[in-house]
Amino acid sequence: RMGAGVADQLADGRVLSGVGGQYNFVAQGHALEGGRSILLLRSWREAGGEISSNIVWEYGHCTIPRHLRDIVVTEYGIADLRGKTDAAVIEALLNISDSRFQPGLIEQAQSAGKLPKDFRLDPRFADNTSERLQAIQARHPNLFPEYPLGCDFDEVERDLLRALNWLKSKFKLTEILELGKAALDAPQPWEFAGHLERMQLASPEGLKEELFQRLLLAGLKATAP
Known part of the structure; x- marks a missing residue:
């Protein structure tokens, strides 16, 4: 929510992993002079045939608190959140969210008074879809090798x-x-x-x-x- 991150635990209390490195690397990015913290994630996920956003308005747990928000990267781009207002953070995250979920996220932010009622998403980010990414990849195959770091598969x-x-x-x-x-x-x-x-x-x-x-x-x- 507004730049906070979740990684080690589900909202119902089930623990997925230890919090150690997940939190400490982020805190270190803020503690070191010139350091930055970068969180990389897919903007959406699929489970049991259901598609949902990995960028959500609220969640029942927090691993990385919002005051440590910094850089977030999805398949749709990069959001630089450090030092931004809540409204600017929300807009930056909307810009790298999947377009299937942008309207719902905007509505939630407006209902909470974090975005103005006349807010309009920049048209450049209104087509954040897998189909668009696949089309870009097809046009530039040399820039998007299947295994950019190599592999052992024939x-x-x-x-x-x-x-x-x-x-x-x-x-x-x-x-x-x-x-x-x-x-x-x-x-x-x-x-x-x-x-x-x-x-x-x-x-x-x-x-x-x-x-x-x-x-x-x-x-x-x-x-x-």
């Missing part, structure tokens, strides 16, 4: 990782029809023979493995570079 394994992640994203009620259609339109096994061999699905035995093969082929087709 080409087949990288293809499989993309396909399996795609399949995981489709296993929810709103996507099941699209997944079924993709499975029906799956390519022929010979087109991805090496991939099927790697997953031991080159010669499926029984209906279950045949279904797994078709789903994997659908995922490979959908995520092919």
Whole structure:
């Protein structure tokens, strides 16, 4: 809330981790001359098919208090919060929030008197969507390598990782029809023979493995570079 951070505990009291380094690195960024604290997070998350914002108006726990707010980075940009008023902090965080949640956050801030009733989000930040980021990535592939720090996966394994992640994203009620259609339109096994061999699905035995093969082929087709 207004620049505070949560990392070690849920609102209902369940503890996720120790608070040690999470708090101390932030405090150190303020204590050291010229130091800064940078918190990096995704602006939204998905669990059980439900999408929610990681930037919220209020929460029932606090790891990093608001007076230690500094720099926050999401996939949509950077918010420099140190020394700012509450209104300026809220606007900066809205600018790096996912656009699906911006209207609700604005309404909550206005209801609390932290933003004026005539507040309008800068149009530059009104299209903070995954689709826009994917379009930018597609236009500049050399600037956004899949593994910027390198990896030990070979080409087949990288293809499989993309396909399996795609399949995981489709296993929810709103996507099941699209997944079924993709499975029906799956390519022929010979087109991805090496991939099927790697997953031991080159010669499926029984209906279950045949279904797994078709789903994997659908995922490979959908995520092919």
